[in-house]
Amino acid sequence: MAEKFDNLEEHLEKFIENIRQMGIIVSDFQPSSQTGLNQKLNYMITGLQDIEKCRQQLHEINVPLEAFEYIDQGRNPQLYTKECLERALAKNEQVKGKIDTMTKFKSLLISELGKVFPEEMTKYKAIHGDDPPS
Amino acid sequence: MTEMFSTLYGQNEAQGPPGSSSLGFGLGKPLPPNQVTMAAQMPPQHGDEGPALRKPGAMNEPFYLLRELPVGNELTGNTNLITHYNLEHAYNKFCGKKVKEKLSNFLPELPGMIDCPGTQDGSSLRSLIEKPPVCGNSFSPLTGASLTGFRLHTGPLPEQYRLMHIQPPKKKSKNKHKHHRPQDPIPQETPSDSDPKKKKKKRDDDPDRKKKKKDKKKKKNRHSPDHPGLAGSQPNSNSLR
Numbered sequence: 434m435a436e437k438f439d440n441l442e443e444h445l446e447k448f449i450e451n452i453r454q455m456g457i458i459v460s461d462f463q464p465s466s467q468t469g470l471n472q473k474l475n476y477m478i479t480g481l482q483d484i485e486k487c488r489q490q491l492h493e494i495n496v497p498l499e500a501f502e503y504i505d506q507g508r509n510p511q512l513y514t515k516e517c518l519e520r521a522l523a524k525n526e527q528v529k530g531k532i533d534t535m536t537k538f539k540s541l542l543i544s545e546l547g548k549v550f551p552e553e554m555t556k557y558k559a560i561h562g563d564d565p566p567s
Numbered sequence: 568m569t570e571m572f573s574t575l576y577g578q579n580e581a582q583g584p585p586g587s588s589s590l591g592f593g594l595g596k597p598l599p600p601n602q603v604t605m606a607a608q609m610p611p612q613h614g615d616e617g618p619a620l621r622k623p624g625a626m627n628e629p630f631y632l633l634r635e636l637p638v639g640n641e642l643t644g645n646t647n648l649i650t651h652y653n654l655e656h657a658y659n660k661f662c663g664k665k666v667k668e669k670l671s672n673f674l675p676e677l678p679g680m681i682d683c684p685g686t687q688d689g690s691s692l693r694s695l696i697e698k699p700p701v702c703g704n705s706f707s708p709l710t711g712a713s714l715t716g717f718r719l720h721t722g723p724l725p726e727q728y729r730l731m732h733i734q735p736p737k738k739k740s741k742n743k744h745k746h747h748r749p750q751d752p753i754p755q756e757t758p759s760d761s762d763p764k765k766k767k768k769k770r771d772d773d774p775d776r777k778k779k780k781k782d783k784k785k786k787k788n789r790h791s792p793d794h795p796g797l798a799g800s801q802p803n804s805n806s807l808r
Contacts (some may be wrong), residue, residue, distance in 0.1 A: 453678045460729055462719045481706045486632050501692040505685040509673045515661040518689070521648065524657075527645025556629065561636060 441487040448480035 455473045458466050500513045548552040642651065649658050667673075669682045685691030709717075723729075 445791075449677065457679075459719065459724065461723045462721055463719060464705060466719065470717060470719070473715070474717060478708050485706065498693075498696075501696070505693055506692040507670045507682040509667055509670055511661060511666050511673060512668070514657070515666050518649070518654070518658050518662055525644055525648050530785050532643060532645050532808050538613050553629070557633075560630070560633065 437487070437490045441484070441491065444480065444483045444487060448477070448484065451476050451480060 451473055455470065455477070458470050458473065462470075497513070500510045503510045503513050543554065591677075642648075649655060671677070671682050674681065
């Protein structure tokens with residue numbers, strides 16, 4: 434799995450470097466640079482072909498669209514991962530709090546009902562069994 | 568007439584108490600037998616819900632509509648899901664340390680101004696997804712005829728198009744693939760960021776160098792015979808004479 438990403442990363446780095454060199458050639462063009470530019474253009478096409486070959490190996494990979502929004506804003510996409518983890522932890526804590534509160538309420542309700550309706554509560558406990566420890 | 572009524576009510580009252588005990592009502596008013604039979608007949612007339620409701624009610628007497636508790640899941644919000652899915656390392660990596668804000672910190676070797684929003688120059692990924700470019704199925708190399716379209720005029724580019732080759736300041740990258748970049752064919756325009764750093768380094772080095780030079784000079788002068796201090800300390804100096 435990591436090898437597929439490394440392969441794609443390598444091809445992308447070569448492609449970007451080729452484009453960068455083309456930009457340097459074009460920024461101050463000389464007649465003698467024409468052959469070099471033509472070569473770089475063909476390297477660009479072969480680079481695109483190599484990247485397309487990598488696509489077949491990675492068709493199962495899904496990237497969330499929200500990560501793309503971070504990239505479009507010029508922000509680090511690792512911030513998206515960080516915020517996902519923080520939101521998951523916050524929600525986990527929230528749900529845990531609800532579970533704990535409901536468990537305490539249940540035990541309190543059973544104890545109070547046991548005081549008011551002792552016989553019925555003994556029958557209820559016989560049907561449902563003893564409450565598991567919270 | 569009254570005897571008929573009394574006999575009728577007398578029969579009803581006699582049948583009342585057994586009927587009330589069968590229904591489970593303690594000290595309530597006994598129902599006449601007609602209403603008792605009607606009540607027994609009522610549930611089946613409701614349709615499908617009647618038999619299903621009566622089954623748990625009959626199972627869990629004296630509680631009516633007491634259903635079985637649902638089967639609890641092992642994984643609930645009560646457990647720490649981050650440790651459950653072995654994400655502690657990821658959590659410490661992303662949330663323990665400060666993650667830098669800019670995209671150039673994530674991709675330090677990428678050339679160009681990548682910290683600007685993509686919507687400004689139309690290079691956003693969202694536009695690429697929403698409106699994918701229309702292209703052919705395969706990439707074919709350019710022939711000689713098609714390369715004639717790439718014949719350029721000599722001379723530098725206008726200033727508004729010169730930013731492409733400028734790289735963001737390089738930082739220490741932890742990439743496994745370290746590509747040795749070949750020398751550029753045309754000397755690159757010196758980016759403005761590197762010069763003040765070099766100048767700062769020189770300025771920092773200069774006072775240190777000066778101090779070292781001074782120290783070296785002092786040491787040399789002390790050991791040389793022409794130094795006045797040494798000449799004064801010697802017993803054979805002219806001053807003592």
